Amino acid sequence: MSERGDLLVVRDLVAGYGAAPVLHAVDLTVPAGTIAAVVGANGAGKTTLLRTISGVLRPQAGRIELAGEDLRGVPVERLVHRGMAHVPEGRGVIGELSVDENLRLGGLWRRDRADAARALDEVYQLFEPLARRRRHLGHQLSGGERQMLALGRALVGRPRLLLLDEPSLGLAPRVVARTMALLRQLRDGTGLTVLLVEQNVRSALSVADQGVVMSLGRVVTTAPATALRDDVDLRHAYLGF
Structure with missing residues (x-):
């Protein structure tokens, strides 16, 4: 793990389906014991990012590290043993x-x-x-x-790292609120690190420590979640509110 305590480090990640990449040189760091929310419009590459980090999709280029360990070539089942859990969209x-x-x-x-x-x-x-x-x-x-x-x-x-894809999809607002509160409780109580992909931007940023804005397979900006909530121009340009 780095001196900053980053549990997950992604560098220059390129990934996609077939010949055309969906992710283009994505950089991302998630400090241990924090929640990072990946937000952006449909088609931004958010789900592809989680699928690549969790080993479901093989990267075309770049590096993924968990607690300083290079994950390239590590089978999906071994990633679970190393402390990574992936809850995909649709819940499985x-x-x-x-x-x-x-x-x-x-x-x-x-x-x-x-x-x-x-x-x-x-x-x-x-x-x-x-x-x-x-x-x-x-x-x-x-x-x-x-x-x-x-x-x-x-x-x-x-797990040390939970990858969570669209947990609010199809759920009533009160259930969404409970889910987000639970993530905060797990972070504070157990030190769980969460990488959250969420279409409900307001809910995601309300619980996250940092926000990662993606557009067309690239990271547009990474900032504290409170700063993203207050950035009117960025919200209007990429987040739709």
Whole structure:
């Protein structure tokens, strides 16, 4: 890890699908124990950025480091072991499995079975609706409960870095507010580092420490979230409010 305490460092990242890159020389740093919100219009490359960092998409050029370790060539499953968890857009809950089975999947790889059990108990304490519905199947849950389940499954693995893609998608405003408050609680209580991609810019910047504005596959600016909220010209140009 660098002297600044950056947990995630991305340098000159180029990535895409086929021959045409979507990301163009993206630079990004996320200090440990902070929330960074990646915001911008549809098509800006936000989801591609998370998919590349998490190893789902192979970068064409550039460097990705987690706690100073070069992640190039590291298989996706090994990234999980190194402390990275990715909750994709659409949440990825397995509908045919129960809540409890979905959560236990998040800790199957862990060798410390006692701590994996403690992590499971902690998730049930954090998400009381899941504790009440632990035997229900994933497809029987509401949208908000599925979001809780996806987050909970990631947390059972005790990640250092959580990549979270569009957690507010399709959810009621009160559920979105609860989700954002939870991220702040995890950051403050456990030191979790979060890289958040979110279309709801106001909500994202309300919880984030820093904001990263993307447009057409490039980082336009990186600044404290409060500064981005107060920058009227930037908001109008790139964020739509």
